[in-house]
Amino acid sequence: MDIRVAVIGAGSWGTTVAALAAANTPTIIWSRRAELAAQINDDHRNGDYLADYELPHALEATDDLELAVRGCDVLVMGVPSAGFRGALEEVAKHLRPWVPVISLTKGLEVGTRKRMSEIVTEVVPGHPVGVLTGPNLAKEVLAGHAAATVIAMDDHNVAVALSNLFRAPLFRVYTNEDVVGCELGGVLKNVVAIAAGMADGLGAGDNTRAAVITRGLSEISRLGIALGGEALTFSGLAGMGDLIATCISTQSRNRHVGERLGRGETIEEIIAAMNMVAEGVKTSLVVWELAHELGIDMPIVEEVKAVCHDGRSASEAYQGLLKRDSGHEQAGIRAGV
Structure with a gap:
């Protein structure tokens, strides 16, 4: 019997995941706009985000x-974090019991600071929840280039079963039980990517970019471990891999x-x-709040937050980073500290 997949949200990544699933099993994608839904049905294109x-x-x-x-057997949520809870509350009115819910969203809810999987558990309790x-x-995935992803769920057997829905000849789907770490890796890398982009915009070289990425991974790992993620997760696809690509x-974005x-x-x-939504802008403030609450040093996050929310310039932010004292490279990470 076919497993029916419903993808909520017709942005670039939601559409791509729906396309992957449609090659394996009956799949339907929901768009808020009727004209976009009609375009996908009639022209087999998403002109807003993936026109080519x-x-x-x-x-x-x-x-x-x-x-x-x-009628879906698997629900995939591809809604930005700002609208995730509201969309899921509407979805809940029609969702059958025990249907697994997979989140594609790489952000934290402003105010509650909750991960999307936590919102799923709160709004539709009793449903298996995971993240992709x-x-x-x-665009690279739709073009058929080789790529890999992770589906993270507490239940390994369910994760393995669901991973088959999204596989393609050159798209590998790995599994991981560390939902917290995988989800936070996707969230936190967006903030570091803004810092990397600022370096490029300022005309910095590859040395600077490498330093930002590497030290950014250190910050991601420190906060991720403090919030319950596993250290090894941040060296994998959901951590280092996603960070480099972004x-x-x-x-x-x-x-x-x-x-x-x-x-x-x-x-x-x-x-x-x-x-399109750049999740790192709003996330930078939420992550900064979490870091301060937990007493975790995240200088890159602090400077990105200052630029995005406090009117600081990118050049001032980089000057602030350069003035900081350096310490042990693995401070806060060794032995899971």
Whole structure:
């Protein structure tokens, strides 16, 4: 019997995941806009985000949330963090019991500071919950380039079963039981990617970029371990892999934001000109709050937060980082400290 997948959210990555699933099993994607759903059905394209890529003809689309959800066996949430809870509350009205819920969202909820998997557990208790995360740039995956991702769930057997729904000849899906670590890796790398983009916008070289990525991974690991993630997770696809891809790719929204900040544009100008969400902007404030609450030193996060929320310039942020004293390279990480 076929497993029916419903993907909520027709952004670039939600559409890509729906396309992957549609090659393996009946899949429907929900779009808030009727015209986009019609375009996916009739033209097999998502003109808003992936105009140059043909989608599988088997992929169905709808703007009717009940139609998308009521018969699904697996629910995939591809909604930005700001609207995640509200969308899930609407979904809950039509979701059958025990249907696994997989989050694609790499952000934290402002105010509660909760991960998306925690929101799932709160809004639809009793449903198996997991995350699909890794170094996955939508256009490269749709183009068929080799890539890998991780599906993280507490139950290994369920994760293995669900991983088969998203596999493709050149798209490998690994499993991991560390939901907290995998989810936080995807969240925190967006903040570091803004810093890497600022370095590029300021005209810094590869040495600077490498330092930002490496020290950024150190900050990610410190906070991730403190919040319950496993240290090894941050050296894998959901940690280092996702961080590298997001910090170096011209397709990265968060790196794009940082680059424009480095060139002197304001955060308001940049956000107004974008048609996609850069999660790292809002996340930087939430992560900064968490770090201060836990007493964890995260200088890169602190400077990104200052640029995105306090009016500090990118050049001032980098000067602030350079003035800091250096200590032991692995401080706060060794022995899981």
